[in-house]
Structure formats: C-alpha cells, structure tokens
Amino acid sequence: MALLLSLLLAACIGLALTAGLLPYAFRLLGRLIGKSIRSKTQHRREILVQRALKEEAEQKDKQSEQDSKKKASSSTSLDSDWEKVNDGGDKTPTGNHTSSPISASDDSYDGIITFFHPFCNAGGGGERVLFAAILATQQRYPNALCVVYTGDHDASREQILTNVRNRFNIHLIPARIVFLYLTTRDLVLASRWPHFTLLGQSLGSLVLGWDAMNLLAPDIFVDTMGYAFVLALVKWLFPDVPTGAYVHYPTISTDMLESLHKEEGSGVNAGQGKGARGKAKQFYWELFAKLYSWVGGTIDVVMTNSSWTQNHVSQLWTRPRTQRKKPHPIGVVYPPCAVAELQDKIPSSGDPQRTRNILYIAQFRPEKMHQTIIEAFHAFLKTHHKDTPTESRPRLILVGSVRDDHDEKRVYKLRLQAQEIKDSVDFVVNAKWPQILEFLKTSSVGVNGMWNEHFGIGVVEYQAAGLISVVNDSGGPKVDIVVPIDGEPTGFHATTPTQFASAFAQALSLSPSEALAMRQRARKSSWRFSEKVFSDAWLGHLGNLVALATHSQKGQVERERGRERDKVK
Known part of the structure; x- marks a missing residue:
C-alpha cells in the first residue's frame, strides 16, 4: 500500500512538473521553428535586397542621364529661356x-x-x-x-x-x-x-x-x-x-x-x-x-x-x-486624408458648380449599409420631390470599389433595389481619383451610412471638399469627425432610413449663407486629419x-x- 501511494505521489509530481514545463517547451518549440524559417528564407532576403540595390542604381543612372540632357538643353538656350527655367527650378515636383x-x-x-x-x-x-x-x-x-x-x-x-x-x-x-x-x-x-x-x-x-x-x-x-x-x-x-x-x-x-x-x-x-x-x-x-x-x-x-x-x-x-x-x-x-489637395482644388466660397446631389463614397460591402441609404433617398424623393421633374431632382451618387464577384453581385442587388428611382441614382464602380474629385467638387451633401464606422476617411474628404455631411450617429464620424466647431454644427447625424431622409431635407434646405458657414466650419475641422x-x-x-x-x-x-x-x- 505504501509503495502504491509512493508511486501515485511520484506520478502526480511528474505531471505537475510536466505541466509547469509545457509553456517553456511550447515557447522553445516556436523559437526553433522560427530559427528554421529564418534560415530557409535567408536566400530570398538576400535576393530582394540585391534587386533593390540594382534597381536603385539603374534609376540613379537614368535620372543622371535625364539631368544631363536637361543641363545640355538649358546651356544652349537663350537668356530669355533661362528665366523660365529658373522660375520652375525651385518648385516641388507635382504629384507627391x-x-x-x-x-x-x-x-x-x-x-x-x-x-x-x-x-x-x-x-x-x-x-x-x-x-x-x-x-x-x-x-x-x-x-x-x-x-x-x-x-x-x-x-x-x-x-x-x-x-x-x-x-x-x-x-x-x-x-x-x-x-x-x-x-x-x-x-x-x-x-x-x-x-x-x-x-x-x-x-x-x-x-x-x-x-x-x-x-x-x-x-x-x-x-x-x-x-x-x-x-x-x-x-x-x-x-x-x-x-x-x-x-x-x-x-x-x-x-x-x-x-x-x-x-x-x-x-x-x-x-x-x-x-x-x-x-x-x-x-x-x-x-x-x-x-x-x-x-x-x-x-x-x-x-x-x-x-x-x-x-x-x-x-x-x-x-x-x-x-x-x-x-x-x-x-x-x-x-x-487628401485635405490639402482637396482644399487647394475646390473653392471655399461661392460653389458655383455645386448641384443638389448627394454623394456616398464607400466600398460596396454589406456593412456600408448602401441599402439603408437607397431606402432613405427613396423616402426623401417621395416626401419632398414627388412632383418634381426627374431632371430637376437631386441625385444619389454611389461611388465605390468592388473587390470580387461577391461585391459585384451586391452592386447588382442594389441596382434592383433602386429600380423605382433608377433615373435619380448613379452607380460609379472603381472610380479613379480625378473622377472622385469631380464628384466632390459638384455635389452638395456627403453621406455615410455604416453603423460604428471605425473612422470614415470619406467623411473627412466630404468636409475638406466643402460638402455638408450626413452620417450615421455612431463610431468615428460621430465622435471624431462631424463634431461642433466653434460651438456650431458641421453636419447632421442619423440612424434609421427615416432619419437619413429627414437629414437630407435639412441639409438641402439650408439658406445659402447657412450652407456656406457650415461648409467653411467643416473645411476648418478637416485639417485635423491631414x-x-x-x-x-x-x-x-x-x-x-x-x-x-x-x-x-x-x-x-x-x-x-x-x-x-x-x-x-
């Protein structure tokens, strides 16, 4: 009996020691595997570094050749041409x-x-x-x-x-x-x-x-x-x-x-x-x-x-x-956010090119709640533009990228949802920056429909471009972006389709002076996200x-x- 108890005690001690050593053994195993991986990928690392150095050298040679040609060209130019070269010589290259x-x-x-x-x-x-x-x-x-x-x-x-x-x-x-x-x-x-x-x-x-x-x-x-x-x-x-x-x-x-x-x-x-x-x-x-x-x-x-x-x-x-x-x-x-570029390219006052259109920039993903915005816009048209000719109505412009077939099918379903108001809704897929810039320049209202949007870069772009924002009453757009400036609002918050429809109406019914003041407050706010x-x-x-x-x-x-x-x- 004493021998059995001794064996059981020894077994328990062994298990306890084993259990205590397991975390150390697990960490040691990870280190050994990691060391093997680093050794295995070392050759690829060396190839990538050498390729980078080679490409850099080739680029420097190409740049030197271009600079030499420019220098040769400028040295044979007339004095009047020198002034033109000098005027542009200190400018930062565009496109950065x-x-x-x-x-x-x-x-x-x-x-x-x-x-x-x-x-x-x-x-x-x-x-x-x-x-x-x-x-x-x-x-x-x-x-x-x-x-x-x-x-x-x-x-x-x-x-x-x-x-x-x-x-x-x-x-x-x-x-x-x-x-x-x-x-x-x-x-x-x-x-x-x-x-x-x-x-x-x-x-x-x-x-x-x-x-x-x-x-x-x-x-x-x-x-x-x-x-x-x-x-x-x-x-x-x-x-x-x-x-x-x-x-x-x-x-x-x-x-x-x-x-x-x-x-x-x-x-x-x-x-x-x-x-x-x-x-x-x-x-x-x-x-x-x-x-x-x-x-x-x-x-x-x-x-x-x-x-x-x-x-x-x-x-x-x-x-x-x-x-x-x-x-x-x-x-x-x-x-x-492209605050500096947007404020540079889009006028801060007057806004002669602005239509009454509502713009939504967001990837076509389910959490972006496009269906809610389409429903809200439909309700807005029914309530406020029932008898307005189609060509005179505000338009809803949905701009976003698609990643795969699932996103493409989602866009197709959204088009079906908007069938009744299709003449007032535009879908713009995978737009390039110049096209997005044009929409920001000519629209009046920018909308964000996602619940608990983590931040909302698109909303900042709305503000920098001078749009009036209508955003979901949650997440980053509520807490960080569409917040009062100088004690005055910079946009509107909503949650349900009915609330979004009402906010659209409020934003588009502001007097010219009220709208301009709100746009300028929003532009001022956007510099926090440059x-x-x-x-x-x-x-x-x-x-x-x-x-x-x-x-x-x-x-x-x-x-x-x-x-x-x-x-x-």
Whole structure:
C-alpha cells in the first residue's frame, strides 16, 4: 500500500512538473521553428535586397542621364529661356502625396519592414493608410526595404503601384517596395466560414500568417488590416521581432455584444440575441473576446484610427499588455486624408458648380449599409420631390470599389433595389481619383451610412471638399469627425432610413449663407486629419518599433560575440 501511494505521489509530481514545463517547451518549440524559417528564407532576403540595390542604381543612372540632357538643353538656350527655367527650378515636383515635409531621413536603418495586408489592391480607406504609411516610411528610412504580404495574385507590382497613384495620388519608390504573394487568402473570407465566422477567420488568418512567414522572415512586422492572431503567431516564432498593429476596427467589441439586444441601427447583428440561439451566440462572442484580448496583449506597438476604436481596443487589450509589460500606450493615429489637395482644388466660397446631389463614397460591402441609404433617398424623393421633374431632382451618387464577384453581385442587388428611382441614382464602380474629385467638387451633401464606422476617411474628404455631411450617429464620424466647431454644427447625424431622409431635407434646405458657414466650419475641422498629421504620428510609432529592432539586433550581436569568446576559451 505504501509503495502504491509512493508511486501515485511520484506520478502526480511528474505531471505537475510536466505541466509547469509545457509553456517553456511550447515557447522553445516556436523559437526553433522560427530559427528554421529564418534560415530557409535567408536566400530570398538576400535576393530582394540585391534587386533593390540594382534597381536603385539603374534609376540613379537614368535620372543622371535625364539631368544631363536637361543641363545640355538649358546651356544652349537663350537668356530669355533661362528665366523660365529658373522660375520652375525651385518648385516641388507635382504629384507627391505629401504637401508638407517629412522628418529628416535616417540612413542608418536598413532592415526589412513587413506589412501584412492581404487585400492591398482593394482601393479602400485601409489601403490609403497602408500606402501612405509606406510612403512616410520610405522617406524616413530610405535604406529600409518595405515588404507587403498580399493575396492579389492578379496584380503585379507595377499594376498595384499604378492603382495607388490613380486612386490615392500616392507616389512610391518602386525599388524599395516588394509584394510577396500569399496562396491561402480565401481562408480569411467571411464566405468561407458561414458558421463561427469570427473564430473561423481568425484561425484562417493563422494559416495565412504561416504562409507569409515562410515567404520571408521579417525584422519588423506590422499588421494593417486587423489580424491580431497573426501578430501573436509572429511573436511565438520570432520573440525578438517587434510587432505593430494599425487597428481600423476591433474584431469584437462591447458594442457588438450590446447590438444583439437592439432592434434598429446596430449593424448586421441587430436583434439576434433572442432565444437559446441568441444566448449561445453571446456566449461564443464573450469567449472569443477573451481570446482576442490575450492575443492583443502580445503586440508591442498599437495604433488605432479613431477615438472610438482606441476606446474599444483599450477595453480589451490594456490589461494583458500591462501584464506583459508593453511600454508603449495605445495611441490614435488618424488616417491620412487628401485635405490639402482637396482644399487647394475646390473653392471655399461661392460653389458655383455645386448641384443638389448627394454623394456616398464607400466600398460596396454589406456593412456600408448602401441599402439603408437607397431606402432613405427613396423616402426623401417621395416626401419632398414627388412632383418634381426627374431632371430637376437631386441625385444619389454611389461611388465605390468592388473587390470580387461577391461585391459585384451586391452592386447588382442594389441596382434592383433602386429600380423605382433608377433615373435619380448613379452607380460609379472603381472610380479613379480625378473622377472622385469631380464628384466632390459638384455635389452638395456627403453621406455615410455604416453603423460604428471605425473612422470614415470619406467623411473627412466630404468636409475638406466643402460638402455638408450626413452620417450615421455612431463610431468615428460621430465622435471624431462631424463634431461642433466653434460651438456650431458641421453636419447632421442619423440612424434609421427615416432619419437619413429627414437629414437630407435639412441639409438641402439650408439658406445659402447657412450652407456656406457650415461648409467653411467643416473645411476648418478637416485639417485635423491631414496627411502631414498622419505622417508625423505614424513615424513616431514606427520609430518605437525601429528602436526595439535595433536593440534586439545589438543583443543578438553581443550574444554571438559571447558564444565566440566561449569557444576560444
């Protein structure tokens, strides 16, 4: 009996020790796998760096040749021609995304900064943030190589950069940007997970992250789409690699949980918390929120695109990040908006070209609530323009990009919904920047229908262009953008189709002096979201990541030297 008790006690002690060692064993396994991945991708890293240096050299030679031709041409010109050359010689080249100077460049950092953005060619606000961040990064750290993990196999680097120029007027240095193509992007599509979508997409993102790491091991890893689980994977494989997140929208939030018990105005899950099925959904979401909080605690630097997002992310991530002693607080970095360009190209007063049209700029995705806006516009026409000839009515202009067949089918369904008022509704798909600029210049009202829009770049564009905004009474448009200036309103808020219809009527019935005053207040407000403000904030957080990477590299060098000294001894 005593022997049996001794064996049981020994077994219990063994299990306890094993359980205590499991976390260490798990972390060690990650390090070993990460070391193997870094070794396996080293050759690709060397090829990419050499290609960048070669392309830079070729570009410099080409530029020198062009400069020589210009110099030769100018030296043979007449004195009167010299004056023309001199007049234009000090001007900044046109087409540059940033109107204000970036912080002085730092040639000392030459690592690989990777951006995880599987849908980088989608053409939405998130992509503007990505490429504006890369532009600022290239100007601050010209010797760094920016790598984007993407799933856009149908687009080459040249095609993507052309789209970036056309859509956002952002001009990047091609030699210092690389696109690595993922093969498992379909695993993060909502359509792939009809049930347990949040969990399914998060697990799918882990596979996608594994795909990315096996393409190239990073020196700095930044997620710009919201895949927090991928950041936790990177930390498991490469504990010394600094990780950053630019969060547009939390994957789960307290607002989402509350929306289960609301009937209207609370997004696609409104009112789904009833009965046993609803309780099960709420239980599942609460468990997922805990898991989301845990992975968020692994991230070194966290940026959010609005006060609303910061508040919700802080609720979930602050405690686990504090427990892991992450030194950098969660900060707000407002997305970059073309404020300077819009205010330069669109007049601030008079507005002789403006029609009474209502403009909605948003990707054709379900959460953008296009159907609500079409319903509201239909009600507005019925109430206020029932007997007005079609050619004299205000028009609803829906401008947005489509990512795939699902988006195209969504546009088709929206066209069917608008069939009764089709003569007063325009669908503009994948518009280029000059076309968008024209709509901003000639429309009167800008609308945003999404519930809890994380920020709302389109709304800032409305303000900078002098439109009167009508936005959903939630999220970033409510908290950060369409707020009083000098104690006076800069737009209208609404939730239901009836409220949107009423707001359209109010906006279009303002007297010329009232409308002008509101437009000017909105334009003044929009400067808070300029490209310069974004660049400065982004570079501050990126500087923290570079500092962590530099410190990590120094530590690795010291450890290598220590091992060499030990071998000599």
